Amino acid sequence: MQEILFYIFSALTLLCGLLVVFNPFSRNPVTSAMFLVLTIISMSGLFVLLKAFFLAAVQILVYAGAVIVLFLFVIMLLDVKDEERRRYQKFGTFLGFAAVTGLAMLIINTIKQSGVSQALTGDGVAETKPLGKLLFTDYLLPFEIVSILLLVAMVGCILLSKREETAEAEAE
Amino acid sequence: MTIGLEHYLIVSVVLFCLGLLGVIIRRNLIVMYMGLELMLNAANLALVAFSHFRDNLDGQVMVFFIITVAAAEVAVGLALIVALYRKRQTNDVTDLTSMKL
Numbered sequence: 001m002q003e004i005l006f007y008i009f010s011a012l013t014l015l016c017g018l019l020v021v022f023n024p025f026s027r028n029p030v031t032s033a034m035f036l037v038l039t040i041i042s043m044s045g046l047f048v049l050l051k052a053f054f055l056a057a058v059q060i061l062v063y064a065g066a067v068i069v070l071f072l073f074v075i076m077l078l079d080v081k082d083e084e085r086r087r088y089q090k091f092g093t094f095l096g097f098a099a100v101t102g103l104a105m106l107i108i109n110t111i112k113q114s115g116v117s118q119a120l121t122g123d124g125v126a127e128t129k130p131l132g133k134l135l136f137t138d139y140l141l142p143f144e145i146v147s148i149l150l151l152v153a154m155v156g157c158i159l160l161s162k163r164e165e166t167a168e169a170e171a172e
Numbered sequence: 173m174t175i176g177l178e179h180y181l182i183v184s185v186v187l188f189c190l191g192l193l194g195v196i197i198r199r200n201l202i203v204m205y206m207g208l209e210l211m212l213n214a215a216n217l218a219l220v221a222f223s224h225f226r227d228n229l230d231g232q233v234m235v236f237f238i239i240t241v242a243a244a245e246v247a248v249g250l251a252l253i254v255a256l257y258r259k260r261q262t263n264d265v266t267d268l269t270s271m272k273l
Contacts, residue, residue: 021194122227153244
């Protein structure tokens, strides 16, 4: 059962991931964003198979809930028609595929030869409680730093997206 | 055949390469950003897989932090894209070549 689920979820993840970046039928960024949602959701299925239930929930909440909405808002602000008029550059696309396939082959070969699969055969910790304990004891300082980072990001966003009042007043 | 660490790592590598492909072949800044997100997610998958097969939760804590930082990064990056669009009226990287002679 687990094997079948793994193959279904990983196939969905990779297929939707491919359609995010290279969709032969549509170049609309909205389509890409929708396939990104599907990628994220099937990936959280993989997280559930790895017994990381908390992270599966966080993945859906943060990515599918917040990040994608942000992407869609920004796409709404910008001109999408322009992107649809452009075509893929054939040579660039071909070279990109070739380079990336080579890289994938290289890393997969390295993984196969390293024998990590035989060396590490744990069964995972299927509880969320130890994760929370770890987060608030050993990793308390990084946790607080991340919260400050979020505050900084919020301030930065407001500062960046604010119109420059003085410059506009001068222009008038 | 049971699913081992190797299977998850291969999925992660392929997903990373797809994200890289997106950054290479797409010229739209927003779609390039989505490629970056795919790459971050691939790294997350590898970390969770390692954490599962080592019976150790440190990897999951790491992924939690990566998700948070990625969310902050997306917020700031998209604000930058909007600011750039206001100035240059385009979000296509082939048009953003002000340093080209």
